[in-house]
Amino acid sequence: MVVYGRNPVREALRGRRQTQVERVWATERASSEPWLAGVAVEVAGVDAIEDLCGSGDHQGICAEVGGYPYADPGRLLIDDDALVVALDEVQDPQNLGAVVRVAESAGVSGLVIPERRSAEVTPAAGKASAGAVEHLAIARVGNLANWLATAKEAGAWVYGAAAEPEAVPYDTPDYSGRAVIVLGSEGRGLRPRVAAACDQLVRLPQRGEVSSLNVATAAAAVLYGILHFRGDGVDRAT
């Protein structure tokens, strides 16, 4: 698969997730960027790069990489304070990428997406994530509700973000220990079986005339909230 754009290629090169970078193409100009020092770059024209990646949004650079290395879902909840985000049928790759960027910035343990009716980690999602797909553990599961049941058996508490009146304000729980936060697709919210698999539904305050946040901004509000509620709002030493 061909990833494109400055951040995605850079993150593939420096990523820790063993994406295999096979070839890199760049325009004359892009090829001289300092972060490409030591990388075997093949110089190509703008049109050739657009042909290679199938998008005009390449910023003069693209790379052939191996298939996306999905994580093992069973490994995301190992830490006793693991925090995992699960997405219920988010189908837009831009939204998936934007959520990945937020989740990675917030330092979560990983992201779980269903195998069906969900955007996958495509180059477009990688571009929208600003390269964060290379750093976040992302796992696919056959059935999200079943996986949530497994997560509960592994000691996790499962929170579902919902707009329903029976949901508690999101700043009520303390989110300690292993936690999974499930976010639904824009507009439709959580599927009933997924909502039923949650221990607790939580909701953000709605204070405007326009109904809802999109999934990435909702993720930002909830995840940074959880870091604060956990007393975890400190920078991570890297």
Add this chain to the structure above:
Amino acid sequence: MVVYGRNPVREALRGRRQTQVERVWATERASSEPWLAGVAVEVAGVDAIEDLCGSGDHQGICAEVGGYPYADPGRLLIDDDALVVALDEVQDPQNLGAVVRVAESAGVSGLVIPERRSAEVTPAAGKASAGAVEHLAIARVGNLANWLATAKEAGAWVYGAAAEPEAVPYDTPDYSGRAVIVLGSEGRGLRPRVAAACDQLVRLPQRGEVSSLNVATAAAAVLYGILHFRGDGVDRAT
């Protein structure tokens, strides 16, 4: 000016901000949507609608409206718990629209943007805001640093979101009373004169490998945080 897409047209029709809706065009199919009952809709083909609005992203509907009714910046800080967002040179209309959607959902008092080197409230920004531009008071000011000084004279405390180490964790202040939160453009942060005009710089925890949130997700994290710190996280009765 011609706004387009389902949400922007609907919000222009039901908006409280006195945007004058002059004409509405829709495809046969879109014209039968229930929320258009009682509206004088002119039926037009897809190509004609695309010509009218200059975008293919119109969902079968567009409307001719008056110029965007910017708010008076002096009126945004009247309430003694007013919360205003100021954007320092955010130039991408998609980002401006996304911030407007977040700010409106969080129920802030208004948004301030500079007249120069900033995206304006264009139809593209309106589309990205899901129509929230029709409900949020947005004001333009000649010089943002000077306006922040005026806001301080009016009793507001001015917080600047920054990544600098000297910034305090964003969950330290209590954000009570009149408050302005200034967000910078992606990548560049706040200009020095704008940062210097703030009473306090605040920063979100950075816990990932990829450096930063985009301005809309940063706005969501900070604004929903402020609602919580203020004890304001309740739905507003409308």
